Amino acid sequence: MPTIVDYQFREAAANTFSLPFPLTSGTEASLTTINLTATSATDRLFFSATVGWLPELLLLTPVLPTLTxxxxxxGSAPNNPVIFETTDSTSLGTGSLIPLxxxxxxxxxxxxxxxGSAGSQSYFLTVELEGIGSASVSGPVHLSGMSISL
Known part of the structure; x- marks a missing residue:
């Protein structure tokens, strides 16, 4: 029977702590971290994360910046292993973008x-701005993790 070995979460609501903060294109920023303990190398880890961000459009440009x-x-450095990565962006099409x-x-x-191994390990939620334009992390920011022994 599966057993929850460890659970941890960190979160910041919009406009709390240092939110919002601007992102620098091409620089990976660490948002938060959690530590999870596994009792066996075969334990399963489950992660859930949310990042609220605000793209700043250039007038008459139909493309938003991309957030990875x-x-x-x-660790949060580029040489630390990535266990998950996704990219998000939005294309608004042509026309008047001022309301958006x-x-x-x-x-x-x-x-x-x-x-992969027993013991405690740190996991970092990071973001990197790419593409045209600028953006800021506005919140909420949430990272949770769970270690499950099978």
Whole structure:
């Protein structure tokens, strides 16, 4: 019978802590971290994350910036292993974009993984801005994880 070995979460609501904060294109920013303990290398890990972000459009440009959301193991630096990655963006098409300049986007992810080793490990939620334009993390920011022994 599966048993929950460990559970942890971190979150920040919009406009709390240091939110919102601007992103620098091409720089990976660490948003939050959790630590999970596995009792066996075969334990299953379940992750859930949410990042609220606000693209800032250039007038008359139909393309928004692209946000890459990652979960890294062991640290937030680019040389730490990525255990999950997804990219989110929106194309608004042509026409007047002025009413849409402040429309927030929420990126949510769910991911499962095998622990690979017993013991405690840190997991980092990071984002990286790419493409044309600028954006800021507006919140909410949420990362939760669970270790399950089978």
């Amino acid at each position: 959301v990652r979960i890294r193991q062991g 300049l402040s429309a927030p986007i929420t990126t949510s992810i769910h991911h499962t993984n095998v622990a």
